[in-house]
Amino acid sequence: MTDMTLTKSKRQTEQLEQTNTAVLGFWLYLMTDCVLFASLFATFVVLRHNTFGGPSGAQLFSLPYVLLETLVLLSSSFTNGLALLSAQRKQVRPTLIWLGVTFMLGATFLGLELSEFHKFVAMGDSWRRSGFLSAYYTLVGTHGAHISVGLIWMVVMALYIYKHGLGRLSLKRLRMLSLFWHFLDVVWIFIFTIVYLFGALHA
Amino acid sequence: MNPKYHLSSASSQEADMLHSPQAQHLTSLKHYVIGFIGSLILTLSAYFLSVNYVGNHNLLLIGLAILAFAQFILQLFYFLHVGHEFPPRLKLMLTCFMILVVTILVGGSLWIMFSLNNRVMPSTQQMVKYMNSQNSL
Known part of the structure; x- marks a missing residue:
């Protein structure tokens, strides 16, 4: 009896360790992604005054709009945390609801970003206009591409949880997803500050 | 289950603790709430600072950079749970x-x-x- 309990406990520990190793590996990927974003940030900062007669950041950006985007993404990061908490308590319905809320907020953010891009391009300020705009679209667009991938992942995750419940694998994947989503919010802090707030200063 | 890594040095008791629902979750919820409210305050103060501030540009740049870095650290600890793990x-x-x-x-x-x-x-x-x-x- 004691032996069996011990074996079970040992197996649990091993499984937990495997999960933790996998999540650590995912963390390593996120850190390399940080390096990708860092190089895009460096490019942006170098090119930010090269407007080639086109509009500067101060002329282009509307700060209240960007603040709205920021708050939406921050809230989605928070609700994503709530989804993970519900999942750890093995509550399937709240998990799915919070994932749904996170998805809606994330989709809203992406919609706001794309409509901003659309507005700029319609005014003739596309990525072909100047070095500054090329760097701007590359940096913010790369973030947006990550958000899109995160949204797809969220749908897949919700379907998986709906079908298989909250087992060990679901929890592991949900943990990775939530790391990914929080990471995107962290990157956005710097986009908000460096691209938009600093950009609005250089009138 | 929980942002703690590398259990090879941890006993099975500790592993059981990680599986026990109550203790960890309260702290985690508290973490998320602290992270969220803190980030909200930092974001809004950065925004209103940059909108309302009149004066030295460089001073404002430094202020905004500090606010961004503070939020980065805050989210790292309270959303991404860096540092809340077993050694190493x-x-x-x-x-x-x-x-x-x-x-x-x-x-x-x-x-x-x-x-x-x-x-x-x-x-x-x-x-x-x-x-x-x-x-x-």
Whole structure:
């Protein structure tokens, strides 16, 4: 009896360790992604005054709009945390609801970003206009591409949880997803500050 | 289940503790709430600072950079749970290494590019002199 309990406990520990190793590996990927974003940030900062007669950041950006985007993404990061908490308590319905809320907020953010891009391009300020705009679209667009991938992942995750419940694998994947989503919010802090707030200063 | 890594040194009792629902979750919810409210305050103060501030540009830039960095650290600890793990703190070590690489990459690029700008761009005086020399030919 004691032996069996011990074996079970040992197996649990091993499984937990495997999960933790996998999540650590995912963390390593996120850190390399940080390096990708860092190089895009460096490019942006170098090119930010090269407007080639086109509009500067101060002329282009509307700060209240960007603040709205920021708050939406921050809230989605928070609700994503709530989804993970519900999942750890093995509550399937709240998990799915919070994932749904996170998805809606994330989709809203992406919609706001794309409509901003659309507005700029319609005014003739596309990525072909100047070095500054090329760097701007590359940096913010790369973030947006990550958000899109995160949204797809969220749908897949919700379907998986709906079908298989909250087992060990679901929890592991949900943990990775939530790391990914929080990471995107962290990157956005710097986009908000460096691209938009600093950009609005250089009138 | 929980952002704690590397259990090889942890006893099975500790592993059981990780599976027990109550204790961990209260702290986690508290973490998320602290992270959320803190980030909200920092974001809004950065926004209103940049909208309302009149005065020295450089001072404002430094202020905004500090606010952004504070929010970065806050989210790292309270959303991404860096540092809340058993030793050896691999996640924390990876994060520190990332920060080092990013600092070298961004700092180095900016240093090189701006110094290049200073060295290669001729001054107005030099340009006028050059243009005069071209006209006289």
